[in-house]
Amino acid sequence: MHAVVLVIVLGLPALLITLIVLLVTNQGGPPRDHEATVVAARRHETRISAAAAAASVCSALALGNPAVVTWGPPGVLLGVAPFVAALTFCLARLSGETRWPRPTGEVRSAPLVRRSVRDQGGWRLPVFVGTAVGLAVALVVFGLTAAADGRSVERVVTSAGGVVVETHAAGPYPDWELGGPALVALLLVVGATVLALRAVTRRPPIGLLSPEQDDAIRRTSAARVLGGAQAWVGLGATGYLAFAAGALLRVDELAGGIACLLLAVVAFVGSLVVATTALTPRRAGAADGVPRTAPAEPSA
Amino acid sequence: MTALQVDLASPVPVYEQIRSQVSALVAVGGLRPGDRLPASRDLARDLGIAVGTVQRAYRELEASGVVTSRRRVGTVIAEPPAGAAGTGEALADAARPASDPSGLVGEARALVARARAQGLSDEAVLALVRGALLPESR
Numbered sequence: 001m002h003a004v005v006l007v008i009v010l011g012l013p014a015l016l017i018t019l020i021v022l023l024v025t026n027q028g029g030p031p032r033d034h035e036a037t038v039v040a041a042r043r044h045e046t047r048i049s050a051a052a053a054a055a056s057v058c059s060a061l062a063l064g065n066p067a068v069v070t071w072g073p074p075g076v077l078l079g080v081a082p083f084v085a086a087l088t089f090c091l092a093r094l095s096g097e098t099r100w101p102r103p104t105g106e107v108r109s110a111p112l113v114r115r116s117v118r119d120q121g122g123w124r125l126p127v128f129v130g131t132a133v134g135l136a137v138a139l140v141v142f143g144l145t146a147a148a149d150g151r152s153v154e155r156v157v158t159s160a161g162g163v164v165v166e167t168h169a170a171g172p173y174p175d176w177e178l179g180g181p182a183l184v185a186l187l188l189v190v191g192a193t194v195l196a197l198r199a200v201t202r203r204p205p206i207g208l209l210s211p212e213q214d215d216a217i218r219r220t221s222a223a224r225v226l227g228g229a230q231a232w233v234g235l236g237a238t239g240y241l242a243f244a245a246g247a248l249l250r251v252d253e254l255a256g257g258i259a260c261l262l263l264a265v266v267a268f269v270g271s272l273v274v275a276t277t278a279l280t281p282r283r284a285g286a287a288d289g290v291p292r293t294a295p296a297e298p299s300a
Numbered sequence: 301m302t303a304l305q306v307d308l309a310s311p312v313p314v315y316e317q318i319r320s321q322v323s324a325l326v327a328v329g330g331l332r333p334g335d336r337l338p339a340s341r342d343l344a345r346d347l348g349i350a351v352g353t354v355q356r357a358y359r360e361l362e363a364s365g366v367v368t369s370r371r372r373v374g375t376v377i378a379e380p381p382a383g384a385a386g387t388g389e390a391l392a393d394a395a396r397p398a399s400d401p402s403g404l405v406g407e408a409r410a411l412v413a414r415a416r417a418q419g420l421s422d423e424a425v426l427a428l429v430r431g432a433l434l435p436e437s438r
Contacts, residue, residue: 108349
């Protein structure tokens, strides 16, 4: 049974990625003029994004549906589904990045600027890192505060003398059984996102385009990588925080419950904003463009 | 944003094309002291050429004092040497627009614009300047 699940979990994304590669493969010849190159490059970028998004949605639906895949303790697959979707999205993007044309021809040009993942990621990168770190911390806290049964959170009411008067318990609560796989999946998502961003940063400039236009398309790609990863990680964070908030509120842990609820709303709305703003293509000469060259920091 | 262009079919070696373009960009202010050049591996990947070619260009630029290589920072456009203006080899430094009291950059641009308006090719303009650099003989 485990082997079947493994084949589905690994095979489905592989199948989808293969589909993406076939979809984004340029079947026509290379564009011959500047305008056609800009249009073709933007279309190629949009195809990669659309295919990656479709692949991630498919993998999330497959993992989140017990009729398709069942494995392990209840809720584990559903819990990791957003992270597997993010992983599929990033790997699909990574695969798509390798499909950009390589430098060809006798005359070649390159912007004389140092590109870095941090520059390309812009403001979305710290937001994504913050979300991932915040979720990791939350999962650890949930794991540490879960009850011994592993599925609930307890509040023990004691008298002034320290005698246990009553015990309240509520669940489901994201303990280690749910949080452990999610933590591992989250780590993989962060790694895959960095790899996809590195691929965006390192891909060769597109021939016939000005450095500004190439930079704009590159920034669009980086924004969409981070937007997709943020959307799924944010959705995962919202789910875990909402479950925890529900359990905590039911045992009258009001402070913790309300804090988790607020964080869940912030994670959901914030991730939605990051993802939707990434859909708009960047234009050459936009305010978030890289400086002409990156000045060196003063050496010690 | 500045860019390099190399012609693989040109008789001028690619490393020399890179070297001369970086020097020219420094001379006209396209690159300023402290600007960081891309890592040689990255520039080579962008141009689809060998890393050694870019490394050689950077070595030549460093030897002529146009760039400096710093650990952890990489290859950086060098500060012009103090009191360089007026010396023959440091003409490019004197021509930096940030400190362009002589207006040489403006005059050079005007020369290029005039020559192009008269239908001269870039090679012809370069030949003209090279000829003007030669000592006058009677």
